[in-house]
Amino acid sequence: MSLIFETPARAGAVLEIDLDAIVRNWRLLARRAAPAACAAVVKADAYGLGAAKVAPALAKAGCRFFFVATLDEGILLRPLLAEPVEIAVLNGPLPGSAEEFAAHRLLPVLNDPGQIEDWARIASCEAAPPALLHLDTGMARLGLCEPEFASFLEGGRGGNAILWRGFMSHLACAEDPRHPQNALQRCRFLDGLRRFGAVCTGSDASRDSLASLAASSGIFLGRDYHFDLVRPGAALYGVNPQPQHPNPMRQAVRLRGKIVQVREVDRGQAVGYGAAHLMAHQGRLATVAVGYADGWPRSMSPRGLAKIGGKRVPLIGRVSMDLTIFDVSAIDPALVRPGAFVDLLDEEYGVDQAAADAGTIGYEILTALGRRYHRVYHGEAS
């Protein structure tokens, strides 16, 4: 099915994506991180917003380094970003896929001894791109653990054959600046970087190796966490990198759902599946063409809301697959008619606020944004 629809009359919902806001967010983070370079993480289709639109817009703004999660994502993005722009793949080469990295000029992040070994086998080919080494410093998810790293440094895994573009790790608790894990991971990273540098970047070829630790929230832990390259993702798309402070990022999406039907209801009327909501008063309901199949989470029930003319209307009953019901009793009836829009995400009620109502995080609200939305891109770069 096509991802982008273009006929608004039949649109049940419109997702507007503001490429200028994403570019502004990237510039803010880049200034904050300077003199470190600022990459952009565009994995998961740019957190659901469309990597094919977002990445070229950021490249035009000066971004020279992109991260995706999977080889598939890298292959789709490569033709859209002319070299020397670099694209690194965080999950690294799955067994049997190293050659495809080389063929598509994608930089692998090497996470374990097997990936290093696979890469060493093709690293001597002239066409092989350089690689990044990932040291796990406390996340236990991807990256070499300490004994593997020690063994790697002893040269037992073919590491010498590899041209290194970077040395990286990933913070587990960066959004909480008081968490002791941050300093611990930084300390391990520094130690690893020193040992890596001594063994691997002596040659001319690897002297451009970049040290990279911070993602979005890590940038706000201060200069000590920036090293050579920062890798923001979520903050580009409007997620607050410091939940305990006001959000410095612009919202990148606006979501509006179309009213399908408006009805008057009596007190005591059961609403939605399971008759889970009973009207406590006589009133008016609007049924909107957005449901959990569009990524508007079922866990929004019954805390979510929408806005009509700037005024909040509560979500009632259960979110269903294609529809959600709002109590619009307090709204001027002239504003509430089939075909009119309600606001589901805007600058004030953004992805973090929606996430709080759904019991999740802004990242998941973004990546779940649905395929049935009519997508409209705004901004110079669109």
Next chain:
Amino acid sequence: MSLIFETPARAGAVLEIDLDAIVRNWRLLARRAAPAACAAVVKADAYGLGAAKVAPALAKAGCRFFFVATLDEGILLRPLLAEPVEIAVLNGPLPGSAEEFAAHRLLPVLNDPGQIEDWARIASCEAAPPALLHLDTGMARLGLCEPEFASFLEGGRGGNAILWRGFMSHLACAEDPRHPQNALQRCRFLDGLRRFGAVCTGSDASRDSLASLAASSGIFLGRDYHFDLVRPGAALYGVNPQPQHPNPMRQAVRLRGKIVQVREVDRGQAVGYGAAHLMAHQGRLATVAVGYADGWPRSMSPRGLAKIGGKRVPLIGRVSMDLTIFDVSAIDPALVRPGAFVDLLDEEYGVDQAAADAGTIGYEILTALGRRYHRVYHGEAS
């Protein structure tokens, strides 16, 4: 981005969709509902499984009536289903879109006076398809409420011009056979049907009008709920229509995620974001290339599981965007290596079981199934 990938070596996860299972489920439901006819609900891209594959397979098996939610979905499906197969659009025509229904030979479900009025304007054209009328009997979501229905029957909204193909309503509590709402809705439906028949189906043209009340669970409420046409959706795709009984439906999907990395960890090791999990024992972890951006809900943390060689392994830490971590300490290390698969959904741990672990319903597990999965269709119809 392409929805279907074909290169398994780089696949981080493989979603297998069993079209034969879906066809078997449809036949089981059709037998159960006979002599009522059995439609198929393929909205939300056939609950995430691919309407372009599922609908033709069901048409080949004899299904003659399909329901989608939106006009966009109907337009995509129409070229794949040769007439006389009928496609009805549950949300009905949004303002300004009635002509497109006619142009694409899609039957609108008319839910409110405005939709009836819009349709009446084009109903006299020779090319206009017939319509279904939706009476709300207790859901307060879509469909005419009682006063609107009464006014419609008085002919105030142009209803006489419309050729009727059906009269329908939707049950709110059908999965709980003891819920009093079921009998109440059926009673209102019967009353509405009698009044509708007296006014609207007297003419030859509308004598083939079908009465339809039951979706998946409604079929299991018994013969009294079947009327002329039943409309199963979820049960086709493996959701149990009677949660209090063993599931009579086959699972239609199998999901396998690929291991990216395996690591040994010490007691006390922090795992994943927020260092939310601390290892209570020395052990072994496997990081799998499936995350919430693939629709594997973050709310799976920390109850979810996977299987390796038929043995369950617990999900630990938080599901992250592209990755999930499992404790594989109890598994033969020979089975746990990068590139090997873990089972996330299978016949035994199906969509309902996964939903229970994620705090949602099987429907949402299905519709969230991700775009990064390499999709493989099985079955004669594929």
